Amino acid sequence: MRYLEDMILKLGSVDRRYIFLLIGLAVLIPLLRPIDLPIRTTPTTEKVYNAIAEIPANSKVLMSFDYGPSTKPEIHPMTLGVMRQLLREDHQIYITCLWPDGLYMALDALEEINQEFELVEYEDYVLLGFRPGNEAIVKGLASDLRKVYTVDYKQTMLADIPMMDGINNLKDFQFIFTGSAGYPGTFEWVQYGGDPTGVPLSSGTTSIQVNEVMPYVQSGQVRGILAGMPGAAEYEKLIGTPGIAIQGMAAQSFAHLVIVLFIVLGNLAYFITERRERKY
Amino acid sequence: MFLKRYIPIGIVAFFGSLTLFGWFIDNESVEAFVNDDATQWYDIIASFAIFLGALNLLKLQFLKVLKRQSGWQYSVVAIASFFFAFTIGFFMKGAFFVGEEVYFTQGAAEQAILASGSAETVKAVEWGAHISTEGGLFKWMFDNIFTPLSATMFALLAFYVASASYRAFRARNFEATLLLLAGIIIMLGRVPVGSLITPWMVMYLLVFVGTIFMANYFKDRKIIFGSFVIGLLGVTALGISMDWNPTEPAIFFLPSLQEWIYTVPNLAGARAIMIGIGLGIIVTSLRYIFGLEKSYIGDQ
Amino acid sequence: MAFSTIFGAWIAAFLTLGILSYLYRDNPFYKIAEHVFVGVSAAYWAATFYWTQIYPNLFGRLFPKDGPLSFIAEVDFNHDFNILYLFPLLLGIMMLLSIFKQFNWMARWGIAYTVGIAAGLKAYGYLSSNVLSQISASAVDIFGGSLPIFSMSGDSVFNNIVILVGTISALMYFYFSREQTGSYGKFTRLGIYFLMISFGASFGFAVMGRISLLIGRFNDLILFSSPDYNYGTYWMMLFIVLILGFWSFQNPEKKEG
Numbered sequence: 001m002r003y004l005e006d007m008i009l010k011l012g013s014v015d016r017r018y019i020f021l022l023i024g025l026a027v028l029i030p031l032l033r034p035i036d037l038p039i040r041t042t043p044t045t046e047k048v049y050n051a052i053a054e055i056p057a058n059s060k061v062l063m064s065f066d067y068g069p070s071t072k073p074e075i076h077p078m079t080l081g082v083m084r085q086l087l088r089e090d091h092q093i094y095i096t097c098l099w100p101d102g103l104y105m106a107l108d109a110l111e112e113i114n115q116e117f118e119l120v121e122y123e124d125y126v127l128l129g130f131r132p133g134n135e136a137i138v139k140g141l142a143s144d145l146r147k148v149y150t151v152d153y154k155q156t157m158l159a160d161i162p163m164m165d166g167i168n169n170l171k172d173f174q175f176i177f178t179g180s181a182g183y184p185g186t187f188e189w190v191q192y193g194g195d196p197t198g199v200p201l202s203s204g205t206t207s208i209q210v211n212e213v214m215p216y217v218q219s220g221q222v223r224g225i226l227a228g229m230p231g232a233a234e235y236e237k238l239i240g241t242p243g244i245a246i247q248g249m250a251a252q253s254f255a256h257l258v259i260v261l262f263i264v265l266g267n268l269a270y271f272i273t274e275r276r277e278r279k280y
Numbered sequence: 281m282f283l284k285r286y287i288p289i290g291i292v293a294f295f296g297s298l299t300l301f302g303w304f305i306d307n308e309s310v311e312a313f314v315n316d317d318a319t320q321w322y323d324i325i326a327s328f329a330i331f332l333g334a335l336n337l338l339k340l341q342f343l344k345v346l347k348r349q350s351g352w353q354y355s356v357v358a359i360a361s362f363f364f365a366f367t368i369g370f371f372m373k374g375a376f377f378v379g380e381e382v383y384f385t386q387g388a389a390e391q392a393i394l395a396s397g398s399a400e401t402v403k404a405v406e407w408g409a410h411i412s413t414e415g416g417l418f419k420w421m422f423d424n425i426f427t428p429l430s431a432t433m434f435a436l437l438a439f440y441v442a443s444a445s446y447r448a449f450r451a452r453n454f455e456a457t458l459l460l461l462a463g464i465i466i467m468l469g470r471v472p473v474g475s476l477i478t479p480w481m482v483m484y485l486l487v488f489v490g491t492i493f494m495a496n497y498f499k500d501r502k503i504i505f506g507s508f509v510i511g512l513l514g515v516t517a518l519g520i521s522m523d524w525n526p527t528e529p530a531i532f533f534l535p536s537l538q539e540w541i542y543t544v545p546n547l548a549g550a551r552a553i554m555i556g557i558g559l560g561i562i563v564t565s566l567r568y569i570f571g572l573e574k575s576y577i578g579d580q
Numbered sequence: 581m582a583f584s585t586i587f588g589a590w591i592a593a594f595l596t597l598g599i600l601s602y603l604y605r606d607n608p609f610y611k612i613a614e615h616v617f618v619g620v621s622a623a624y625w626a627a628t629f630y631w632t633q634i635y636p637n638l639f640g641r642l643f644p645k646d647g648p649l650s651f652i653a654e655v656d657f658n659h660d661f662n663i664l665y666l667f668p669l670l671l672g673i674m675m676l677l678s679i680f681k682q683f684n685w686m687a688r689w690g691i692a693y694t695v696g697i698a699a700g701l702k703a704y705g706y707l708s709s710n711v712l713s714q715i716s717a718s719a720v721d722i723f724g725g726s727l728p729i730f731s732m733s734g735d736s737v738f739n740n741i742v743i744l745v746g747t748i749s750a751l752m753y754f755y756f757s758r759e760q761t762g763s764y765g766k767f768t769r770l771g772i773y774f775l776m777i778s779f780g781a782s783f784g785f786a787v788m789g790r791i792s793l794l795i796g797r798f799n800d801l802i803l804f805s806s807p808d809y810n811y812g813t814y815w816m817m818l819f820i821v822l823i824l825g826f827w828s829f830q831n832p833e834k835k836e837g
Contacts, residue, residue: 299700
């Protein structure tokens with residue numbers, strides 16, 4: 001027993017680079033040797049799926065790409081999944097970006113979706129582009145979209161885009177979805193977009209932001225939430241199109257197991273040290 | 281004093297009040313100004329602030345190089361990178377179309393036409409559109425330089441969170457234990473591996489941990505061993521009676537337990553924090569508008 | 581695959597591995613990657629903000645086609661001339677001039693404007709969505725309709741009671757104007773427990789989020805190690821490991837204590 005305790009104590013003082021190596025391997029190995037694990041959907045993800053499924057036919061949906069490359073692994077699968085579900089129901093997609101990087105995320109998403117759906121610009125989607133101003137932009141969109149955007153991302157006048165006819169503010173959309181990585185994002189869309197206009201709103205967020213947004217989900221201000229990469233994996237399962245989120249779940253699972261093991265080992269070492277100090 | 285102090289305070293008071301009361305005033309010109317022009321000015325000034333930040337950065341890096349401070353060579357790298365990206369963003373369109381193909385330079389596009397012998401002409405994108413053109417030079421810089429750097433900086437944190445979990449997170453008291461348990465249940469319950477851990481495994485583990493805990497309070501080994509055996513038999517009997525259901529009892533099934541923690545006690549705490557922060561922000565905003573808070577001009 | 585794509589992938593792999601090399605120890609590759617990031621991101625943000633906001637929305641309104649100032653420049657975004665936009669231009673120029681020490685104070689006007697607008701926006705937004713809506717969401721009919729007594733997910737009487745008690749006790753904990761002793765102290769202690777559960781959940785989600793980001797980077801490195809990209813990851817890894825090994829040999833780590 002004492003030998004075991006000494007071993008645990010020794011592990012407790014190991015160079016942190018070994019910990020880095022273990023975590024790196026825990027993530028890398030399942031990516032190189034994929035393992036299929038069962039995905040179980042949660043009610044909050046199902047709410048998003050159902051909210052989108054309930055949108056009236058041939059609706060106009062606003063999608064906001066409020067994330068960048070640093071959070072792409074979590075949110076990009078969500079936005080791809082939502083676009084797939086919307087396009088399958090022949091809804092029209094209008095894309096705005098509160099983050100400058102969001103524009104490039106939108107371009108990447110459109111390029112990938114185009115391979116499946118053969119999108120026609122200005123018939124299936126309009127990419128309005130990025131405007132700086134955070135919540136001021138959302139407020140502006142709620143009031144008069146055409147003052148915020150006079151041209152799309154290609155500098156084409158909105159007045160020359162037939163798909164923009166009748167779109168003057170947020171109330172002209174039937175649904176809003178935001179893929180949000182922080183500020184500006186879900187909070188701003190709820191406070192200045194969804195709540196004042198009453199347009200139904202759903203969101204996909206990074207895992208870190210989920211807890212902050214949860215009260216909005218329970219109160220109905222946000223219709224469900226896609227919570228990080230696991231949420232994206234659940235959504236991919238619901239729409240029946242596996243993607244990078246499902247592929248990453250094995251790596252995510254093993255990494256979590258390793259970290260839980262670290263926490264348990266670290267606390268065991270702590271308790272052993274405490275007990276020995278009490279004895280002496 | 282008037283220009284440096286009273287005018288800024290006046291600007292905050294005037295525009296802050298106008299924006300706040302603009303939510304309640306039913307006047308077309310006020311609403312139009314508050315909703316559209318005021319917010320546009322906000323965006324424009326924010327954009328100039330970015331330029332100020334870039335200029336400050338250049339100033340600091342240049343000073344470091346001129347004074348030959350420690351690490352000045354890296355400042356040269358920073359300055360060179362800045363001018364590289366600045367040139368691409370402001371002086372090079374970087375996107376010349378020949379049909380559907382995109383080329384970084386006009387020369388390359390013309391060469392492609394000569395090589396293919398086609399009758400196509402070179403079409404340059406408009407200024408402004410060049411930063412968002414797929415296949416253009418600015419997008420290339422974003423994809424191959426900015427993205428890997430930005431993403432990897434954040435990804436580094438995964439390693440540090442693992443290291444912190446091992447070295448720093450200790451169940452020193454009841455509150456810390458509650459925090460760690462909630463974190464562990466969420467981490468395991470949210471991922472697929474959580475549903476592979478049956479409730480029976482968890483119950484056996486609890487019997488084992490409970491016995492270790494009892495050993496701290498009871499010296500009589502018969503009591504400890506007896507409790508352990510009773511616990512094991514109890515769980516086994518329950519398992520047999522429920523046919524070893526892989527998801528019941530739900531309270532010991534990690535995904536279900538995680539869902540309850542996430543949507544009930546966690547929600548209560550998160551809601552309290554949200555309301556508390558909301559009240560704080562309202563008060564702070566009003567303090568700024570009334571001129572009681574002057575930290576933005578360097579006052580205490 | 582185009583040369584620019586392969587070359588770009590090699591650069592991406594080099595920069596990614598350079599940043600990751602910090603896990604071993606602070607080294608020149610990391611410092612180079614870090615300073616490239618600093619330089620490129622400053623210019624990238626400046627370019628993006630200029631072409632998406634200043635050029636169309638400011639210059640487009642000061643120098644529209646056929647406007648009174650069109651003799652200076654013409655920026656056609658279908659806007660009408662609006663002389664009021666000289667105000668943000670003035671504030672913006674003052675902001676830029678503040679880089680000089682004697683004009684430091686000039687930035688205060690622009691900052692004051694943004695602070696004022698943000699204060700006005702946030703006061704209402706947070707009051708409406710974060711305070712009033714959340715309070716009304718907590719004040720539910722606990723025994724409403726045909727709710728079950730208990731359920732692990734979804735509404736139930738027990739869950740509603742826990743949410744209400746938890747929210748009130750946690751909020752009361754933040755009331756520091758009264759000493760938290762006696763029964764009041766016991767109730768706020770309960771609030772602390774709810775907050776701890778919330779922080780624990782946040783910790784769990786934070787770990788989840790960070791691991792997801794690492795998965796994304798490894799996916800890219802795996803992609804760049806394929807023959808399509810001429811095994812870029814492997815070559816860059818070999819280059820960095822060899823140089824770093826030699827550098828570590830020349831600069832041994834100072835042992836603490």
